[in-house]
Amino acid sequence: MNHLIIGTGPAGVVAAETLRRHNPDCDITIIGEEDGLPYSRMALPYLLSGRIDADGTLLRRDAEHYEKLGIQRHRGRVRQISAEAQTLQLEDGDEWLYDRLLIATGCKPADPGIPGMDLPDVKTCWTLADGLELVRRLRPELRVVMIGAGFIALTIMESLLRRGVRLTIVEAQDRLIPAMVNATGGALLQKWCETRGVSMRLQTRVLRMEGQTGAGVTLTLAGGEVLAADLVIVAAGVVPAVDFLRDSGLEIDRGIRVDRLLRTSDPNIFAAGNVAQARDLSSDQEVIQALQTTAVEHGRIAGMNMAGMDVYFRGTLAMNVLDAMGMVCSSFGLVHGVAGGDESESLSGDGLRYLRLQFDEDRLVGATVIGTVRHIGAIRGLIQSNTSLGKWKKRLMQNPEYFMEAWLDLVKHGTPVY
Numbered sequence: 552m553n554h555l556i557i558g559t560g561p562a563g564v565v566a567a568e569t570l571r572r573h574n575p576d577c578d579i580t581i582i583g584e585e586d587g588l589p590y591s592r593m594a595l596p597y598l599l600s601g602r603i604d605a606d607g608t609l610l611r612r613d614a615e616h617y618e619k620l621g622i623q624r625h626r627g628r629v630r631q632i633s634a635e636a637q638t639l640q641l642e643d644g645d646e647w648l649y650d651r652l653l654i655a656t657g658c659k660p661a662d663p664g665i666p667g668m669d670l671p672d673v674k675t676c677w678t679l680a681d682g683l684e685l686v687r688r689l690r691p692e693l694r695v696v697m698i699g700a701g702f703i704a705l706t707i708m709e710s711l712l713r714r715g716v717r718l719t720i721v722e723a724q725d726r727l728i729p730a731m732v733n734a735t736g737g738a739l740l741q742k743w744c745e746t747r748g749v750s751m752r753l754q755t756r757v758l759r760m761e762g763q764t765g766a767g768v769t770l771t772l773a774g775g776e777v778l779a780a781d782l783v784i785v786a787a788g789v790v791p792a793v794d795f796l797r798d799s800g801l802e803i804d805r806g807i808r809v810d811r812l813l814r815t816s817d818p819n820i821f822a823a824g825n826v827a828q829a830r831d832l833s834s835d836q837e838v839i840q841a842l843q844t845t846a847v848e849h850g851r852i853a854g855m856n857m858a859g860m861d862v863y864f865r866g867t868l869a870m871n872v873l874d875a876m877g878m879v880c881s882s883f884g885l886v887h888g889v890a891g892g893d894e895s896e897s898l899s900g901d902g903l904r905y906l907r908l909q910f911d912e913d914r915l916v917g918a919t920v921i922g923t924v925r926h927i928g929a930i931r932g933l934i935q936s937n938t939s940l941g942k943w944k945k946r947l948m949q950n951p952e953y954f955m956e957a958w959l960d961l962v963k964h965g966t967p968v969y
């Protein structure tokens with residue numbers, strides 16, 4: 552049987568390896584549009600700071616890993632899929648046949664639609680090639696403006712500062728990482744970052760960017776302020792890479808819709824990773840979870856099902872952990888709660904430690920933790936296991952810091968909290 556996999560990120564690679572483990576004889580080819588061996592985007596912040604080199608970003612360090620497993624790799628961009636004919640077309644005109652296909656094309660950076668996005672000094676930090684280009688350019692005192700203050704922007708912030716650049720962040724919303732924190736958490740983080748030299752422009756938009764090669768970029772903000780930059784990094788969110796599927800006939804919402812086997816609306820085509828709109832454990836909704844952990848889990852399940860097994864995807868818990876220059880922020884599940892739910896919060900440690908819990912009746916459904924990593928496994932366990940908290944709900948409403956006691960007590964009394 553001939554299996555094709557589009558996408559050489561973690562979802563595609565793990566799916567290929569899993570498929571091979573369960574089917575030693577089938578043909579497997581992974582097709583990717585980028586040069587070189589498969590790598591992890593998540594390693595790019597470490598490449599930027601100089602803590603690793605390009606080899607350190609590779610998903611598998613052994614250059615012969617794929618060959619040894621009998622997994623072929625092909626460089627090319629897929630232009631179109633014909634589900635009925637079970638073929639795909641590459642940009643260069645080649646047409647390939649498949650018996651089973653996996654789409655693992657991930658996401659791509661969202662285009663904020665600002666005039667000037669195509670200027671030579673306006674970049675993204677998305678591919679390994681982007682990372683290497685930024686490493687070549689970054690130097691002390693370089694004026695860098697980053698558009699966006701979401702998760703990815705903050706993962707690269709520390710690396711930029713380590714290179715000695717002068718960093719300004721422009722964010723349309725009123726706080727940093729708005730998907731992970733509320734106003735209190737955002738204020739804590741903002742102060743922390745400003746104290747360490749990051750300049751912020753929040754609740755404003757870049758209207759346009761102008762400039763010429765080598766002369767830097769002039770950014771005009773909504774309030775009229777003008778910022779001068781040597782380099783602009785755009786990190787304004789991500790969107791699933793589904794453009795090439797427009798005429799495929801597959802069901803697409805934000806991402807590719809899949810069933811519990813991670814199969815698309817065509818039984819011979821699976822989808823996995825950040826392009827697949829699959830079950831979120833907390834909300835029971837189909838969502839895009841733009842996380843590597845989710846991509847790997849999808850890849851594992853899709854690989855087994857492509858091998859002919861019937862393994863259900865239970866859903867994954869949305870979970871972000873990020874180190875903002877020594878201030879660790881974690882968020883789990885429904886961080887902004889549910890309609891009609893309760894929440895409790897505590898700010899301690901001279902205003903540098905923040906905990907916020909979200910409840911749906913007596914179950915913990917979401918949490919934000921800033922300034923500590925202690926016991927975050929317990930919080931995750933309480934959310935993931937959907938445990939009824941009983942008497943602990945009231946105590947946690949009074950003081951969320953009791954969550955470890957709650958976890959220990961529930962475990963002691965035999966409640967499965969994993």
Ligand SMILES: Cc1cc2nc3c(=O)[nH]c(=O)nc-3n(C[C@H](O)[C@H](O)[C@H](O)COP(=O)(O)OP(=O)(O)OC[C@H]3O[C@@H](n4cnc5c(N)ncnc54)[C@H](O)[C@@H]3O)c2cc1C
Pocket residue numbers: 557558559560561562563582583584585591592593594595596627628629630655656657658676677703706707792795823824825826841842843844846872
């Ligand atoms: C700077 C940065 C930091 C990050 N940090 C974290 C982190 O700390 N934790 C975390 O969980 N996640 C992090 N992420 C996100 C993480 O990298 C993604 O969740 C993960 O890469 C998704 O894996 P994937 O396999 O679904 O897609 P991808 O890794 O995006 O791989 C998709 C592949 O498909 C290829 N492709 C796309 N379209 C086509 C086509 N038409 N034809 C052929 N090939 C195609 C792409 O070139 C790519 O190789 C970070 C991302 C970035 C950019």
